[in-house]
Amino acid sequence: MSKKVIVHEKSDMCKGQLRSVHDTLDLLSGKWKISIISSLSFSGKRRFMELQREVEGIGAKMLSKELKELEINELVIRTVYDTKPVTVEYALTPYGKTLQAVIHEMSKWGSLHRKRIIKQSNDKSKAA
Amino acid sequence: MSKKVIVHEKSDMCKGQLRSVHDTLDLLSGKWKISIISSLSFSGKRRFMELQREVEGIGAKMLSKELKELEINELVIRTVYDTKPVTVEYALTPYGKTLQAVIHEMSKWGSLHRKRIIKQSNDKSKAA
DNA sequence: GAAACCGCTTTCTTTTTGGAAACTACTTTC
DNA sequence: GAAAGTAGTTTCCAAAAAGAAAGCGGTTTC
Structure with a gap:
């Protein structure tokens, strides 16, 4: 047994x-959640437009939708400041920050992967 | 400056x-690549049908497609054995194994997250 | 020779995702 | 008062992803 x-x-x-x-x-x-979390993880906090510029290719609709879902899951917090033109800031919650280990491993792996790809294309051009 | x-x-x-x-x-x-890699990472090697059973909800078409893409990117290796009914085994390549740190962090985080969710629902039922 | 199993592929349909552009509402600047 | 900036939402549409189901080629089993 x-x-x-x-x-x-x-x-x-x-x-x-x-x-x-x-x-x-x-x-x-x-498609975008991990990139958004990464951006907030690397930069601390970002405004809506800053995020849109930083997360390459994302449109306002998707950014808005993904941020809402991240908020619901308590990974991201949204803060509205009552300034002249209203300011909205997004940041990782303490809980969201616990994802940083995952993000960090992804970043490390992606960096190694890029090196590998570049090396491969160098090897190819040498062989040619 | x-x-x-x-x-x-x-x-x-x-x-x-x-x-x-x-x-x-x-x-x-x-939708499935990380789950497939996880399955191969935790179990070592798997056959097509074993993977389909282990990765809950995946259909043959998707499994086949995702495995092909993983093979192209040299993360997974496919080995065919010339047995009675043909046997095909999938496993992580050494390069694919370099993703295990990422997988491991995801697994750890998911485990903590589940505990958090369970705790929350306990707290709710206590409050009620 | 019919059924059953493996490892897929093909076709067809549905669902999901995503993007572009227009629009809201409010404020500051020119 | 027109333009421009912030922070979105809404609508409409296209593309991509995904699923269900059937089929295929081979072999073993009964």
């Missing part, structure tokens, strides 16, 4: 990890 | 990190 139990536990562990990844993916779904 | 240059460098760093995250996202785009 012990063997069967061990196998069963391993399978459960695997399923549990898979479920955890899936849970994370659920909150970060959509 | 020194101040301006520093600001400029910071902005460049931020852009670089954003670009790195974007590069990573590019390779992992699609």
Whole structure:
């Protein structure tokens, strides 16, 4: 019996990890959420237009929609300042900041990946 | 001038990190890729049908498509064994394994997130 | 030789996503 | 009072992603 139990536990562990990844993916779904969180993570806080400029290619509609979803999930906080032309600032909540480890690993990996791709294209041009 | 240059460098760093995250996202785009990589990461290797069972909800078409893209990007390797009913195994390449840090952070975060959600719903039912 | 299993591919349809442009509402600047 | 800037929302449309279901080519099993 012990063997069967061990196998069963391993399978459960695997399923549990898979479920955890899936849970994370659920909150970060959509083309832009991770980029928005990254932007806020790297810069601290941003206004609507700043985000739109920084997250390349995003339109106002999508930015607005994604920010709302991030707010609902308590990853981002929206603050309105009653200034001359109204100012709105977005920032990561403390909970949102707990995602920074994920973002950081993605940033690290992307940087290595870029180096690899560049190296590959260099190797190709040398061979030619 | 020194101040301006520093600001400029910071902005460049931020852009670089954003670009790195974007590069990573590019390779992992699609609803299923991260789940597939996770499954292979946690289990070592899997056959087509095993993957389809393990990645909940995925259909054969999507699984096939996503696996092809992962193969093209050299994250996954496909091995065909010439057995009675043909056997095909998928596994992470050494390069694909470099993504495990990202996956691991996602798994960790998802696990914490689930605890938070459960705690919240407990608190609610207590309050009621 | 019919059924069943593996590893897909193809077709067809639905859903989701995303973008462009116009519009709101309010304020400052010229 | 016209233009321009902030922070969006709304509408309308196109493209992309995804799903369901059927089919295919091969083999083993009964």
